[in-house]
Amino acid sequence: MAKLESAVKEKTVSFINSKKTKQTIQNEVWKKIAIQGLFDKPFNDLLFQAHQVHRNNFDPNKVQLSTLLSIKTGGCSEDCGYCPQSARYNTTVDNEPIMNIKDVISAAKQAKDAGASRFCMGAAWRGPKEKDIGLVEEMISEVKSLGLETCATLGMLKDGQAERLKDAGLDYYNHNLDTSPEYYGDIITTRTYQDRLDTLSRVRDADINVCCGGIVGMGESREDRVNLIYQLANMNVPPESVPINLLTKVEGTPLIDASELDHFEFIRMIAIARICMPKSFVRLSAGRESMSDGIQALAFFAGANSIFYGEELLTTGNPDVEKDQQLFKRLDIKPI
Ligand code: SAM
Numbered sequence: 049m050a051k052l053e054s055a056v057k058e059k060t061v062s063f064i065n066s067k068k069t070k071q072t073i074q075n076e077v078w079k080k081i082a083i084q085g086l087f088d089k090p091f092n093d094l095l096f097q098a099h100q101v102h103r104n105n106f107d108p109n110k111v112q113l114s115t116l117l118s119i120k121t122g123g124c125s126e127d128c129g130y131c132p133q134s135a136r137y138n139t140t141v142d143n144e145p146i147m148n149i150k151d152v153i154s155a156a157k158q159a160k161d162a163g164a165s166r167f168c169m170g171a172a173w174r175g176p177k178e179k180d181i182g183l184v185e186e187m188i189s190e191v192k193s194l195g196l197e198t199c200a201t202l203g204m205l206k207d208g209q210a211e212r213l214k215d216a217g218l219d220y221y222n223h224n225l226d227t228s229p230e231y232y233g234d235i236i237t238t239r240t241y242q243d244r245l246d247t248l249s250r251v252r253d254a255d256i257n258v259c260c261g262g263i264v265g266m267g268e269s270r271e272d273r274v275n276l277i278y279q280l281a282n283m284n285v286p287p288e289s290v291p292i293n294l295l296t297k298v299e300g301t302p303l304i305d306a307s308e309l310d311h312f313e314f315i316r317m318i319a320i321a322r323i324c325m326p327k328s329f330v331r332l333s334a335g336r337e338s339m340s341d342g343i344q345a346l347a348f349f350a351g352a353n354s355i356f357y358g359e360e361l362l363t364t365g366n367p368d369v370e371k372d373q374q375l376f377k378r379l380d381i382k383p384i
């Protein structure tokens with residue numbers, strides 16, 4: 049079998065990405081050729097393998113539900129080519145002030161009542177400023193006290209900030225690599241791949257669970273998808289949660305005309321994330337509105353075991369709660 053079981057291989061693999069940032073993998077558990085081999089498998093063989101891995105590690109009939117809330121929307125300084133919240137693009141998203149704590153608590157209560165177990169607060173920032181972080185700490189501790197798991201996605205963190213969030217009660221921090229190091233420079237220029245890895249290290253060192261994945265359907269090649277999985281699966285500790293987003297195309301963003309990704313290729317990505325990160329939750333993330341019930345059912349079979357739950361992601365739509373509840377009923381899936 050191609051997988052290099054458990055082994056802590058003291059092998060270092062280096063390459064140069066398009067921004068000339070040296071990426072170093074210290075612990076190559078998964079080789080690129082093995083990941084490529086999974087992509088090349090016949091679809092049914094791949095799904096069978098992924099489902100077996102899934103069953104060996106999780107209850108295949110249980111899915112974790114997180115609800116997102118945009119606590120600070122729009123006006124972002126960054127140039128992420130997929131994002132409707134960047135101030136650089138002419139989208140319908142306005143620059144809004146940070147939400148007040150009461151409204152955040154009431155949204156969290158509503159999410160809990162609808163059945164979510166985790167509440168994820170997102171901000172359209174390059175990173176939190178000192179003046180913001182106190183308010184976010186307060187939000188985290190209030191949400192935690194409702195009996196929900198807490199998650200935040202606030203951009204890049206500076207030294208000491210992850211520890212503050214941890215002390216406030218943060219369980220998960222979401223920060224995505226988004227794509228391969230090689231394709232990254234085509235999508236974002238205002239922060240490097242290494243900046244993202246540095247934030248992820250700060251989160252890991254503060255003992256916060258890492259939620260890290262990417263987006264497919266941005267015009268990347270299959271090799272880029274291989275290389276994204278390679279980065280994620282070879283982290284010293286793989287992320288506890290791996291969101292796989294299908295690009296939600298938004299008018300005004302540079303990626304509006306990206307070519308459509310075959311949904312079966314999206315399912316392959318889920319299956320390969322499952323095989324390469326057997327103990328991680330794989331999240332079927334943005335893009336569900338464009339997927340049929342059948343494709344979503346295939347994603348759960350392939351090993352996806354968490355979703356974003358609630359009518360809105362951050363600024364774009366998501367299936368409504370009743371629709372998801374009906375789908376779960378038809379598939380005999382129970383929330384975690
Ligand atoms: N500003 C922070 C940051 O970039 O880290 C946090 C919020 S940001 C919106 C969180 C993630 O959402 C991005 O890293 C990206 O992976 C995902 N995302 C944003 N826009 C998206 C889109 N149109 N389609 C799919 N995923 C998207």
Ligand code: DTB
Binds near residue numbers: 222224361363364
């Ligand atoms: C993630 O990987 N996907 C979520 C969450 N982490 C923050 C965000 C998806 C955003 C989709 C576009 C929007 O709604 O603005």
Ligand code: SF4
Binds near residue numbers: 124172173
């Ligand atoms: Fe800003 Fe995050 Fe959107 Fe990038 S993804 S433009 S950092 S809100």
